[in-house]
Amino acid sequence: MNKHQMNTLLRHLAAVAIFAALALLFCSPVLDGKALFQSDMMHHKGMQQEALNYYNTTGEIPMWTNSMFGGMPTYVIFTGPPVSAVWYLNKLFTLWLPNPADMLFVNMLGMYLLLSILDFRYWIRILGAVAYGFATFSVVSMETGHITKVMAMAYMAPVLAGIILTYRGKWIAGACLTAITTSLLVYNNHLQITYYTLIMVMGLAISSFVTALRAKQLPSFFKASALLAVAAVLAILPNMDNLMVLKEYTRYTIRGSESELTRTQQDKAGLDVAYAFQxxxxxxxxxxxxxxxxxxxxxxxxxxxxxxxxxxxxxxxxxxxxxxxxxxxxxxxxxxxxxxxxxxxxxxxxxxxxxxxxxxxxxxxxxxxxxxxxxxxxxxxxxxxxxxxxxxxxxxxxxxxxxxxxxxxxxxxxxxxxxxxxxxxxxxxxxxxxxxxxxxxxxxxxxxxxxxxxxxxxxxxxxxxxxxxxxxxxxxxxxxxxxxxxxxxxxxxxxxxxxxxxxxxxxxxxxxxxxxxxxxxxxxxxxxxLKALPVLLVLVAVVSFDLIQVDRHYMNEESFWQPDQLASYMAPTAADEQILQDKTPYFRVLNATTNPFLDANTSYLHKSIGGQSPAKLWIYQDLIEHQISKNNRDVLDMLNTRYIISPDPATGQPVAQLNPQALGNAWFVKGIHWAVNANAEMSAMDHFNPADTVIIDRRFQSAIGAFTPAKDSSAGITLTKYGLNDLHFTSQNTGDGFAVFSDIYYPAGWRAYIDHQETDIIRVNYALRGLKIPAGKHDIVFEFRPKTFIVGRKIAAVSSWVLIGLVAGGLLWAGITGRKQGLHL
Incomplete structure (x- = not known):
């Protein structure tokens, strides 16, 4: 390494030290053992607590949770230990700094990298990095707990840096940088920021095409573009564990599909425009x-x-x-x-x-x-x-x-x-x-x-x-x-x-x-x-003062809490304590002291009727809009809502009320009401007795056949084992019967077995599962083993190491051959 290279390296290390120092200084309470209170992260803690407890207890990765909205896939909120090696790179680029200093640091580092590729003066790079890292939008997002958004924003600039480098003819270094930073962008799993990054990439590509066209260098442009396409594929593969399950799950949610009910607000699959533009x-x-x-x-x-x-x-x-x-x-x-x-x-x-x-x-x-x-x-x-x-x-x-x-x-x-x-x-x-x-x-x-x-x-x-x-x-x-x-x-x-x-x-x-x-x-x-250096130093100081002074309005000493304060935030109330005394393994709770559908704190301790998620299953969203929000007690009963938390009229404190009409985990019905379509199915639930009658869309009739379900006085179904990936029941009935289970219907991965023989799961009461069960005594098992999740993790595990190996080999090859594929730093 010659003197110039050593000086360049030292300057970069000095920049890294400046960014780390600024991040830690701004977030100095973390050095005293405090943690940033992030409201959305507290909700996230509630969302994933059941899954986390299950994993810590069993060592098995949970793929389903019953803690929110009656049940939903867990892998959209908790995926267990990472299998992708990109996780290590993500931690490396944050220097393992504590939250939220890590986010500030990596945002500054990412912009510094882009400005280095653009070959700006050293202190201009520092100024730009500080300006980007401390932009108020980022700091406010950190304070509220939008971690995936801020981390994804950190890699917007480096992705552009890699593409710019590639179009400049530094093909190997540029493609390697693009592959790594794009993989990190996608890994942080904020699809909306990824989408906006693609908009910027499109702008850059169009500009590069026009430049190449004018310079009559289109072959070089297309070669670089092809190499970038390969880099993009290599970047995406290590994230297939998330992408595959999200693609599958989205088909059933308010983000990626339509309600089955007749609506006029939507012209195509996706969010309602009024909701999306709030x-x-x-x-x-x-x-x-x-x-x-x-x-x-x-x-x-x-x-x-x-x-x-x-x-x-x-x-x-x-x-x-x-x-x-x-x-x-x-x-x-x-x-x-x-x-x-x-x-x-x-x-x-x-x-x-x-x-x-x-x-x-x-x-x-x-x-x-x-x-x-x-x-x-x-x-x-x-x-x-x-x-x-x-x-x-x-x-x-x-x-x-x-x-x-x-x-x-x-x-x-x-x-x-x-x-x-x-x-x-x-x-x-x-x-x-x-x-x-x-x-x-x-x-x-x-x-x-x-x-x-x-x-x-x-x-x-x-x-x-x-x-x-x-x-x-x-x-x-x-x-x-x-x-x-x-x-x-x-x-x-x-x-x-x-x-x-x-x-x-x-x-x-x-x-x-x-x-x-x-x-x-x-x-x-x-x-x-004045010379350039003092001018730039003054501007760095003034820009830092400007942004940090505004940022302090949103993130300051009061934003950081002691660990015991954070623990007390999720501490159970007297109502919670009362419910926790009930050792029945599986029932649901409705918290009426708040908006239950914007609240994930209840999920920290209980299996909630409500929750907080912008990607709820459509069938449950419809149930909320048409039944639960109208306080249809029959629907609450069929969801096995055993307790309702409501404010005491005298004290205003939350109290738990036992709902004796809750129907339990499963039950046999006496009759079937066939609905001609989804609208009729939902309407029939306005007034029905779920204990005796089940409502089924006629499209499932071929799977059941024409029969009258039997239910004698001794007929019943008992939950024998509760798990997040499987549920075990025993049933007893003298005739062929039909059973309703108070679990949410989700066809992408759930399988049902009666005495080890797979049987069809029927969607009943618009959102629940039902089974046709033969006469006699039987063992019934529901298993959740989505192939997309399992296959995606295997692809991510292997391809992430392939990506790192190819990038390391590419950079080494560029250095050894002396083709000067390095960065313009």
Missing amino acids: WSYGPGETFTMLLPGVVGNSTSEKLSARSHTYKALTSLGVPAVQAEQAVNSGRWPLYWAGQPMTAGPVYVGVIICLLTVLSLLIIRSPHKWWWVAVAGFAILLSWGYNFAPFNNFLFYHLPLYNKFRAPTMALAIPQVSFVVLACWALQELMSGKQSKAQLMQGLQKATVITGGLVVGIAIFGSFIFSFSGPNDASILQQYTQMMGSKDAANTLMAALKKDRSSLLLRDGFRALILLSIAYGVMWAYLKDK
Whole structure:
């Protein structure tokens, strides 16, 4: 290794050390043994607890869980120990840092790699890496527990880096980098971010094709593209354990299929458009990338004793101490735009915005336009229902797009593009390719444009905007109930609007100060009053200060909890303790103290009727909408809902009520009601006695035949063994009978055996399993052994090591042959 190579290596190691130090400093409570409280991760803990306990007890990988929505495949929330070697690479690239420092670090590292491939100056790379890692959208996502999203975002930039390197003619190194980073992107299992990455890849490919066409180098373009296609296949194979089961499972969920009930909301398989577009950014809300407080910060904010809300409370007779406690409670909705709720804005930094505008004015390379185009396209996507003609068309025609929700997430694309364009602008500013007079003119225009936007939105907007939103009516109603007076509620609402205005005004003045500093140091450089290094160091410091100061509003010391605090969050209530005394191995619980279908905490301790999942089985979603939400007790009984948790009218505390009508795990029926279709099947459940009658769609009649089920006084079915992958029963009946099992019907993997002979599982009561059982005494076994899961894990295990071997061999071969396939670092 020569001196230049050693210096380059040391500089990269220094960058890694800077990123690790920044990540740990920002997340310093983890060094004291604390952990970040992430609400979504607490829900996830509830989702997978039954599966985790089963695995720890039996050593067997659970493939089904009964802890949510009456039952669903486990492998969408818990897959047991990893079989893919990509897992080790994922941990390696995070340096095994504690959560969430690991996510901050790998996001910075990924952007640094892309900027290195683009051959930007060292401190420009550092600036871009910090800007990307600490972008508020990422930090807010970390705080709420969207781990797979943030980890997938970390690999967006490196995937682009590998493709750029390949199209530059560094075929082996580029293909190897593309294969590894794409595999890591897919491994982190956030398909929506992967989809957005593909949009960026398409933009890059089109730009590269046009460049090759103009340069008459199409053969090289197609060779590189073919090599990238091979890299993509190699990247996907190690993730087949997840991809195969998700593809299969999606066919039965609200993400990838249609309800069997006649509906008008959907034209094709996938989510309902209104549901998918709930979290849509408004056109004006897009300016949060420049000013975080344009439409308020979030729907749950703390205020200070200097706030208008505090003054309003005290003027209404609330004691000062109580008023201060109230404003510090973190329950004040400063957010006033159209999303149902939000944890924080998408803020990329005012200086990054300035530099992005500057890039449009001074960069002459045509390659900048694909970065601009994908950013613009993503912004339009993020508007969702606010730009309905465009987005509705895409929802129904763009392949796979209707599988996703939350259009706001598309802003992950401009988060990448803005940082790259901003860094490119700095690189151009200091490259010496243009005269400083031209660059000064561009800088002045960019500053006027950016500063003008800040003044127009924040300063003048504070006097123009109404600071009222579509959610304010419900907020006013809450205040009326809280204050006991509509006049008092109006006073409080008026004060809240003033606080919203003050937030925007404060952000505006802050942005102007930061813009002045950035403009000042770049002006000094162009006037030869400062060298490049001090200018870049100042910009790194100011960008870091800007983003971290905003980020601290969402992730700070209070966000980290002691281990005992986290444990107490999931601690059982008195109602839970009462239910846990019941040693019956298998029954279900309905928690009516909350919205049971947005709650996975109940699943931590019980087998819940509810749960939290954006990919519920359609049959269960239909059951929720048409029966459970209407409190059909017959349906709750057939689901073996043994306990209902409800608030005590006197104390408000949760209490557990035994439901003596719960039908148990299985029972024989006396008669069959044949429904002509799914709609008739669902309608028949409005009024029926599930203990005696079963409702079956006629399409299953050929599997059962024409018979009248027998049920004598001694007939019964008993659960003899409970497991997540298998259930064992014994049955006794003097005649041929038909049994209903309170388990969710799922044809992709469940098999039933009567005395070791496989028999058809019939879907009954729209969502449950049924069996035709011969007279006499029998052993009945249900087994869940989906071939896709088993085969997928084998493919992933083998191909992941093949991928690592090929990549290692490719890089070694490139080095030995001296073809200089290395990186432009």
